[in-house]
Amino acid sequence: MADLAARGETPEILFWVGCAGAFDDRYKRVTRAFVRILEHVGVNYAVLGMEESCTGDPAKRAGNEFLFQMQAMQNITTLNGYGIKKVVTACPHCFNTIKNEYPALGGEYEVIHHSTFLQQLINEGKVKAEGGESFKGRRITFHDSCYLGRANNIYEAPRAVLEVLDADLLEMKRCKTNGLCCGAGGAQMWKEPEPGKKDINVERAEEALATLDGDADVLLNLQGVESTAPVLPAGSNRGGSVIAVACPFCMTMMADGVKNKERESDVQVFDLAELIASAEGLNA
Amino acid sequence: MHFSFQNIIFLLVAVAGFGLFIWQAQKIRANILVGRDRDMSGNVNERLWKTLLVAFGQQKMFKRLTPAFLHLIVYVGFIVINIEVIEILIDGIFGTHRVLGFMGPLYSALTGTNEVLGALVILAVAAFWWRRNGSVVRRFTGPEMRAWPRMDANVILYIEVILMVALFMMNTADLKMHQLEGKDLPGAFPVSSLLTGLFPDSVTALHVLERVGWWAHIVGILLFLNYLPSSKHFHIIMAFPNVYFSRLMPQGQFSNVDSITHEVKAMMDPTYQVPTPPVSEGAEAAPTSFGAKDVNDLAWTNLLNAYSCTECGRCTSVCPANLTGKLLSPRKIIMDTRDRMEEKYNSPLIFNPNLYGKEAKHDPQEQLDKENHTLLRGYVTPEELWACTTCNACVEACPVNINPLESIIEMRRFLVLEESAAPNSLNVMFSNIENNGAPWAFSPSDRFNWADELYVTDKAGATA
Numbered sequence: 207m208a209d210l211a212a213r214g215e216t217p218e219i220l221f222w223v224g225c226a227g228a229f230d231d232r233y234k235r236v237t238r239a240f241v242r243i244l245e246h247v248g249v250n251y252a253v254l255g256m257e258e259s260c261t262g263d264p265a266k267r268a269g270n271e272f273l274f275q276m277q278a279m280q281n282i283t284t285l286n287g288y289g290i291k292k293v294v295t296a297c298p299h300c301f302n303t304i305k306n307e308y309p310a311l312g313g314e315y316e317v318i319h320h321s322t323f324l325q326q327l328i329n330e331g332k333v334k335a336e337g338g339e340s341f342k343g344r345r346i347t348f349h350d351s352c353y354l355g356r357a358n359n360i361y362e363a364p365r366a367v368l369e370v371l372d373a374d375l376l377e378m379k380r381c382k383t384n385g386l387c388c389g390a391g392g393a394q395m396w397k398e399p400e401p402g403k404k405d406i407n408v409e410r411a412e413e414a415l416a417t418l419d420g421d422a423d424v425l426l427n428l429q430g431v432e433s434t435a436p437v438l439p440a441g442s443n444r445g446g447s448v449i450a451v452a453c454p455f456c457m458t459m460m461a462d463g464v465k466n467k468e469r470e471s472d473v474q475v476f477d478l479a480e481l482i483a484s485a486e487g488l489n490a
Numbered sequence: 491m492h493f494s495f496q497n498i499i500f501l502l503v504a505v506a507g508f509g510l511f512i513w514q515a516q517k518i519r520a521n522i523l524v525g526r527d528r529d530m531s532g533n534v535n536e537r538l539w540k541t542l543l544v545a546f547g548q549q550k551m552f553k554r555l556t557p558a559f560l561h562l563i564v565y566v567g568f569i570v571i572n573i574e575v576i577e578i579l580i581d582g583i584f585g586t587h588r589v590l591g592f593m594g595p596l597y598s599a600l601t602g603t604n605e606v607l608g609a610l611v612i613l614a615v616a617a618f619w620w621r622r623n624g625s626v627v628r629r630f631t632g633p634e635m636r637a638w639p640r641m642d643a644n645v646i647l648y649i650e651v652i653l654m655v656a657l658f659m660m661n662t663a664d665l666k667m668h669q670l671e672g673k674d675l676p677g678a679f680p681v682s683s684l685l686t687g688l689f690p691d692s693v694t695a696l697h698v699l700e701r702v703g704w705w706a707h708i709v710g711i712l713l714f715l716n717y718l719p720s721s722k723h724f725h726i727i728m729a730f731p732n733v734y735f736s737r738l739m740p741q742g743q744f745s746n747v748d749s750i751t752h753e754v755k756a757m758m759d760p761t762y763q764v765p766t767p768p769v770s771e772g773a774e775a776a777p778t779s780f781g782a783k784d785v786n787d788l789a790w791t792n793l794l795n796a797y798s799c800t801e802c803g804r805c806t807s808v809c810p811a812n813l814t815g816k817l818l819s820p821r822k823i824i825m826d827t828r829d830r831m832e833e834k835y836n837s838p839l840i841f842n843p844n845l846y847g848k849e850a851k852h853d854p855q856e857q858l859d860k861e862n863h864t865l866l867r868g869y870v871t872p873e874e875l876w877a878c879t880t881c882n883a884c885v886e887a888c889p890v891n892i893n894p895l896e897s898i899i900e901m902r903r904f905l906v907l908e909e910s911a912a913p914n915s916l917n918v919m920f921s922n923i924e925n926n927g928a929p930w931a932f933s934p935s936d937r938f939n940w941a942d943e944l945y946v947t948d949k950a951g952a953t954a
Contacts, residue, residue: 225928227940234940241944255938259927267880268916269781269902271747273923275754283758306743311751352881357742383886384553387810392880396919396929400877403815410810 210252211288217252219318220290222304224297225260226454232461233454239483240296240320246488247332251294257284261303268393275311278303282313296320296479298353298453299391305358319354321364321452321478328370338487341373344446345418346481349378349410349460350385351453364452367478371485373448378417379425386410390455411449411463415473418447449475500582500708507712514719517836518797524835525790530735537734540891545733550889554804557621560614564650567607568726571657574604578708591676601677605661608654609681615647615654622647629803634822639722639801646723653710658682660703662689667696720838725800729890732798735791736891741882744899747780781903784864785831788900795892796828805884805894811877818877820884820894826869827897866901875901876913 210217221244227237244251262277281304285293293315295301305317327333346368354360361382368375380386389399389406399405409428416424449464451457461475476484483489543549548565551558577590591597621627622643630643661682666689668675689696718724752764782788805820806812812819832838862868866875875898884894905911912920919929927934 223937223940225930225932228937229928229930229932234943237940238944241941253938256934258937259934260923260929262923264919264929265923266744267899268912268919269899269904269906270912270920271750271780271903272754272907273920275747275750276757277923277927279754279758302740302742306740307746310746352879352883353742356882356886358740384808384883387879387881387883389810389814389879392878393916393919394879397876397913397915399814400811400816400818400873402811402817402877406810406814406879409814 208255208257216289218250219252219292219294220285220288221251221253222261222293222295222297222300223253223258224295224300224454226458227296228258230454230458233457233477236296236454236457236477236479239477239489240479242483242488243324243327243333243479243486246486247327254284259284261300263299263303264393264396266303266307267391274307278308278311278313282308282311285313285315290315292316292318294318294320294323296452296454296477298351298357299455302353302357319358319360319363319452321354321367322360324367324478324482325363328367333370333482333486335370335372335482335485338489339484341371341448341481341485344373344448345376346371346373346448346450347376347378347414347417348381348450348452349388349414349456350381351451351456352385352387352391354452355385356383364450364478367482368450371481376417378413379428380413386413388451388453388456388459390459395455395458405463405466407459407463408466411460411467414449414460415464415467415469418449418473447473448481449473450478450481451475452478494585497583497585503709503712504579504582507709507715511715511719514716514838517838518719518724521831521835522790522793522797524786524831525788525793526786528789528791533738536738540736540738541730541734544736544889544891545730548889550887550891553887553889557802560617563607563610563614564618567611570600570604570607573600575708575711578704582708588676594676597676598678601661602680604657605679605681608657612651612654615650619644619647629807632803632806632819632821634819634825635801635803639825642721642723643801645717646721649710649714649717653707653714656703656706656710658685658703660700660707662686663696663700663703667693667700670696722799722801725798725890728794728798729800732794733891735794737893737896741885745896747903750780779904780907781905782897782900783866783904783908785827785834787904788827788865788897792893792897792900793827793831795894795897796824796831798890799824799828799892800890801825802889804887804889805892808883808887810879810881810883816877817871818874820898823870823874823894823897824892827865830865830869866904870901872905872911875905878902 221240223237226233228234259281260277261281262274265271265277266274293304295304295317296319298319301317301319304313304315308315324333328335348364348368350356350361350364354364365375378385386409387406388410412424413428415421416428449460451460457475457477461470464470464473464475480489548558548562551561577588580589581587588597590600593600622630658681661679662685665675665679665682666686669686670691670693689699718727752762755762756764779787785793799821801821803821805824806822809818809820811817866872878895878898880895880899882895885892888894906916910917918931922929922931926932928937
C-alpha cells in the first residue's frame with residue numbers, strides 16, 4: 207500500500223488480510239487463494255502489509271476496551287491516511303469490527319466480507335468456477351460463522367458461492383440463525399476452554415461429520431438438536447467430503463474437531479476462497 | 491342496577507388489588523431505573539414495528555412449533571379474557587349483570603370465543619404441566635431452576651386452571667339459572683352449555699354457585715396480578731416494553747465506551763479536549779468504574795431484561811458453552827440480575843422468592859465477604875463469564891429480545907479493566923497485541939510472509 211501511495215495511486219479495494227490470514231500457516235493458503243482470485247479477475251487492490259495491525263476484536267470481546275480502542279485508532283489513522291473507502295476481508299471478526307465498531311471511532315468504510323465479494327464476482331460472471339477441479343458428486347456442508355451470520359445477517363452469500371461448485375450441498379441441523387459456534391469466538395481462540403463435558407468444536411465437528419455421512423444416530427445424540435430427520439442413507443459415499451468455512455477461527459476449530467474424530471483422511475476443511483480458486487483452476 | 495353491600499366490598503377489593511399492584515410496579519420501576527442511562531432517542535417507527543412483530547406477533551416463539559402453539563392459545567386467551575374483566579369490573583362496582591350484553595351478537599361472539607379459548611387454555615396448561623413435570627425437556631432443568639423457579643412455574647399453571655374453572659362455574663350456573671327461570675341470558679356459551687347437567691337444579695344453589703364463580707374469578711385475577719411482580723410471569727407485561735427498547739444495532743456490534751475513547755484520543759493527540767458533559771443540578775457524577783460489578787453498573791435496559799425473563803431457557807438450550815457442559819447459562823445471568831436487584835434494592839411486597847440467591851449464600855463454601863457480595867462474584871462467577879463465545883445464539887433465541895451477552899461483556903470489562911483479572915492466557919494475548927499488533931506472538935515484520943509462496947507459484951503481481 208505504501209508503494210502505491212508513493213506513486214500517488216489509490217486502490218479500488220483494500221484487502222484486509224487479518225492476523226490469521228497473515229500468520230496462521232493454514233490460513234495463509236486462504237489468503238493466497240483469495241489473492242489469486244483477485245489477480246484473476248483483475249481487481250485493482252492493495253494490502254497494508256506490515257502496516258496492518260490487529261483490529262482489536264479479541265481484546266474487545268475479552269473486555270479490554272482500552273486495548274481495543276488503541277488498536278482501532280491506530281488502524282483508522284492508517285486507513286484514513288491512505289484514503290481507503292472500501293475494505294474486503296476474509297475474516298468475519300475483522301469484518302464485524304471494522305464495519306460495526308470502527309465508525310464510532312472515526313473509521314467509516316464500505317466493508318465487505320469475502321463471501322459477499324465472491325458472490326458479487328460470480329453474479330457479474332467474472333468467476334465461473336470452471337476449468338479447474340470439479341466438485342461434482344462431492345458432499346459439502348457449510349459451517350456458519352457467528353460473526354458473519356447472527357452478528358451481521360450474512361447467510362446467503364456463502365451458500366450462493368458454494369452453489370456454483372456443482373457439489374452436493376448439505377445443511378447441518380443447526381445452521382443459519384440456529385448455527386452452532388465453532389467455539390473460538392469471544393477470544394476463546396487464545397485460551398483453554400472452561401471445564402465441561404466436551405469441547406465445542408468437537409460437538410460441532412460431530413454434527414458436520416454426521417451430516418456428511420447421513421448418520422441419523424449421531425445427530426440424535428448431539429446436545430440440543432431437537433429434531434432429527436436422516437439427511438442421507440447411513441454410511442453412503444464418505445470419500446472427499448468437505449466442511450466449508452468462511453472464517454479463520456472456524457477453520458482451525460473444525461479442522462481440530464475432524465482430527466479429534468480421526469476423519470482427516472476423508473473429510474477436509476476448506477475456505478470458500480480455496481474452493482473457488484480450485485474450481486477456477488487457480489491453485490497451483 | 492342495584493347497589494348493595496357486595497358492591498362496596500367489591501370496590502374495596504378492586505381498589506386494594508390494583509393499588510397494591512401499582513405499588514409493587516413502582517418498586518420494580520425504581521429497581522430498573524437504578525441502571526445506567528442509555529440513549530433511546532429516534533427510531534420510534536422501527537421500534538414499534540419490532541414490538542408488533544416480536545411481542546404482539548410472537549414472531550420468535552415460532553422457532554419451536556409445539557410450545558409456540560400452546561403459548562399462542564394461552565396468550566390469545568389472556569387478551570380476550572381481559573375484555574371480559576372490564577365487564578366484571580363494571581358489574582362489580584355498579585351492581586349490573588353482564589353489562590356488555592346489550593351488544594347482542596358481538597357479545598355472543600365475545601363470550602363464545604372466551605369459552606372456547608378457556609377450554610383450550612386448560613388443555614394447553616395441562617400440556618405445559620406435562621412438559622415441565624412429566625416429560626424431560628432439558629431446558630426446564632439446570633442448576634438455576636431450583637426450588638422457587640420450579641415452584642413458580644407450576645403455581646402459575648395452577649392459578650390459570652383455577653381462573654378458568656371459576657369462569658366456567660360462573661357461566662354454567664348463570665346459564666342454568668336463567669334456563670330454569672325461563673329467561674334469556676345474553677351471550678353464547680358453547681362449553682358451559684355442555685356442563686349444565688353437572689350442576690344442581692335449585693335456583694338458590696345456582697345463584698350461590700354463580701356468585702362463588704364470579705368472586706373466585708375476579709379475586710383470583712387480582713391475586714394473580716399481585717403475584718406477577720414476584721414471579722417470572724411478569725413477562726406478560728414487561729415483554730412489550732422490553733422488545734420496544736431492545737437493541738437495533740447489528741448483533742455483532744458491541745457498545746463503545748466513550749470515556750475510554752476520550753482517554754485514548756487524549757493520549758494520541760495532546761491537544762485533544764475531552765468534552766465536559768453538561769452538569770445538571772443534582773445529577774450523579776459520571777460513572778467512575780469501567781464495566782459492571784453490580785446491577786447498578788448495568789444499563790437500565792439490561793435490568794428491564796431481567797424483569798422480562800420467563801425462564802424458558804431457550805437461551806441456555808442453544809448456548810454452545812452450556813450444551814457442552816460448561817458452567818455458563820445465559821438464563822442464570824438474567825435470573826441472577828433480578829435476584830440481586832431485589833436483594834440490594836426493592837423486593838416485591840408479598841413474596842420474597844429469592845431462594846436461588848439465598849441458597850447460594852448459605853453454602854459455607856460460598857461465604858463471601860461483603861466487598862465481593864455483588865452481582866459479579868456474589869452471583870455470577872468469572873468462570874461463567876469466560877466460557878462465553880459471544881456467538882449471540884442466546885440473543886437470537888430469546889422470544890422477547892433479552893440480551894444476556896451485553897451483561898456478560900460488561901462484567902468481563904470490569905474483570906479486565908478494573909481488576910486485571912483475565913485468565914492468564916488472555917493476558918498473554920493482550921500483550922501480544924500491544925507489542926506485536928497481533929494476538930499471536932509473531933513479529934510484525936513477518937506479516938507479509940504469506941506472499942512469498944505466492945510469487946513462487948503464481949505470476950508476480952504488483953500486490954503491494
